[in-house]
Amino acid sequence: MTSIDLAPLPTMPDCRALRQDVRDFLAHALADRALPARARSWSAADPAFSRALGGKGWIGMTWPSAYGGGDASALERYVLVEELLAAGAPVAAHWFGDRQSGAMLLRYASEAVKAALLPRMAAGDLYFCxxxxxxxxxxxxxxxxxxxxxxxxxxxxxxxxxxxxxxxxxxxxxxxxxxxxxxxxxxxxxxxxxxxxxxxxxxxxxxxxxxxxxxxxxxxxxxxxxxxxxxxxxxxDGWRQVNAELALERSGPERYLSSYPLIEAVIAALDDTADEALVAQVGHWAAQLWTLRQMSLSVAGKLAAGDDPMLEASLVKEVGARFEQEVPRALQAVWDGTGLADADGALHEALHFLLGASACFSLRGGTREVLRGIIARGLGLR
Ligand SMILES: Cc1cc2nc3c(=O)[nH]c(=O)nc-3n(C[C@H](O)[C@H](O)[C@H](O)COP(=O)(O)OP(=O)(O)OC[C@H]3O[C@@H](n4cnc5c(N)ncnc54)[C@H](O)[C@@H]3O)c2cc1C
The missing domain is CATH 2.40.110.10 (Butyryl-CoA Dehydrogenase, subunit A, domain 2)
Incomplete structure (x- = not known):
């Protein structure tokens, strides 16, 4: 049987300054963004936000500076994306260009096309689907x-x-x-x-x-x-190209952080009188998040090294989607007994949204059954 090679973890550059920078920017840029809007995560778009992010050099930050990029490492981008998703930032307008179309242009487009498109994408002005x-x-x-x-x-x-x-x-x-x-x-x-x-x-x-x-x-x-x-x-050669592209979209933090703003809101609402079952649930989420992050980071390291980790990426997407779907369901299961503070109803509204919207988490980017088929084939089970 083939094994899944998720180790070793890549060495993280020191990203503390970047992480703090992004947090400071988001605290200001998203000050008026309520929890139900944040729960829309990376499916919400705001071109003005994308342009502001582009102005900070945070779109296409791994691309060469000759094309408007920031020459940063894949792991620095990983930190940026973690912070954007944790805050529920409306990234959808530039998301696909930043995550994969830019990489496809760098690999396959002519010099003239790269020079014409990439700088405008990096500025947050030009969007791909x-x-x-x-x-x-x-x-x-x-x-x-x-x-x-x-x-x-x-x-x-x-x-x-x-x-x-x-x-x-x-x-x-x-x-x-x-x-x-x-x-x-x-x-x-x-x-x-x-x-x-x-x-x-x-x-x-x-x-x-x-x-x-x-x-x-x-x-x-x-x-x-x-x-x-x-x-x-x-x-x-489109079949080979498109399969390599799919690995770019299946293993990032967006595959396990889509419900994260809900977790953070629950933690913020916990106090000394919090229901024990809920506290245990939060601990369970934290342990799962940590494991998923290690898996996802490992794939990011492989992608940065030029490997094609389709099997490992599929595994992150499948386990991550299950986690993202379980978060609102688990909260719903304990909701009545928790007495969580929710004066403005925002937590309830975000929970309601994620209970409905999370159905698509195991469809987008490849369905659960198809990913399980890829994993089974990769393990030599079919
Ligand atoms: C929110 C969202 C965003 C999306 N964004 C994009 C996008 O930007 N661009 C894009 O191109 N696509 C996008 N998709 C499409 C998505 O990737 C496809 O929905 C997906 O590939 C499934 O295709 P389908 O809807 O035709 O379902 P089908 O392929 O018809 O599948 C129907 C059901 O049959 C199951 N099934 C199919 N084949 C097998 C098999 N071989 N073995 C076992 N079970 C199987 C599937 O798991 C599923 O449950 C998006 C989907 C969603 C939900």
Whole structure:
């Protein structure tokens, strides 16, 4: 049986000054942000907040300074992201660009495209979304049907994407499309294109989720022209590229901190008379958080070293999503007996939101069953 290689942990640089800087910035920037809004975590967007963060050099901070980045290490970015998520900061506008699209551009885009896009992304002015899923092709991503046909100077794209987070705010989408001649196998003949969401033929329609929020969309592509230099990497190599991209989105702190603002609010409300079961629950959360952080950091170290830890990243996402979902459920189970101070009802409102919203934590970024399949295969069990 294959083992899961989560050790050794990377050496953390001394990030205390950075951590304090971020905390000071957030204490001011989020002073008026109430708990129910913070509970929306990384699905909430605020372009003004993103621009302020960009002004601090905290978007694309690992990118080379030649492209507007900060030449920082992946672990420094990890500290920044921990603080943003712990505070429930509205990061969604720049989130996908910072987490993965920027890295994809650095790996695969032409010099001219990198120079044109990355500095604007780092400034918090230009947002990306991820166009992988399609109606009928979610977990089975190789079933995508959106097709790009070569034309003079580029590609003509037809098809539809779905569940595209932030497409209503984004300027550009990295879309996985078919560019083969139709005789390819499922995994061949796929490519990644940067699609301008303001181009003629693009329609973006927000989807309202069960909590009444609209953070993801349908994107229809009807004869959309994409210039040749907006192809990322090598035509036909999209399957390999997209799988490496998925490892970037499955193992970060966002995979276990989505319910964290609720934990912090519970801790703030505890006093000497606190219910014993609740105190024990908080201890249980703290132990799980610590373990998840060690696992996630280990994957961050592997990613920074240029490895492709798909198995380990899937494990972090699966265990982390289970934790994020358990937090509101566990609080609900003890809520009536706790007598927690909640004069303005904010704690109750945040709990109500997370009980509903957390259903999607084990869907987004790859469903629970699919991740368990990857883990089982990685362990040689199937
Ligand atoms: C909040 C949210 C944000 C998202 N953002 C984006 C985004 O920005 N960009 C993007 O491209 N996509 C995004 N997605 C899509 C998400 O990654 C897909 O929903 C996911 O891949 C599932 O696809 P599907 O909805 O078509 O479900 P299906 O693939 O149809 O799955 C339905 C059910 O069948 C199960 N299933 C499917 N295949 C198997 C199998 N082989 N073995 C066992 N069980 C299986 C699944 O686990 C699931 O329970 C987002 C989804 C959510 C919920």
């Amino acid at each position: 991820i166009g992988m899923s399609e109606p009928g092709a979610g977990s089975d991503l190789a079933a995508i049907r959106t097709r790009a046909t070569p034309v003079d100077g580029g590609w003509r794209v037809n098809g539809a994407k779905i569940w595209t987070s932030g497409a209503h705010l984004a300027h550009l989408m990295i879309a996985l499309v078919r560019t083969g001649d139709g005789t390819d196998t499922r995994h061949d003949g796929l490519s990644q294109l940067i699609v301008d969401l303001k181009a003629p033929g693009v329609t973006v329609r927000p989807i309202v989720d069960q909590m009444g929020d609209s953070h993801f969309c349908e994107v229809f592509l009807d004869d959309v022209f994409v210039p040749a230099d907006m192809l990322l990497g090598t035509p036909g």
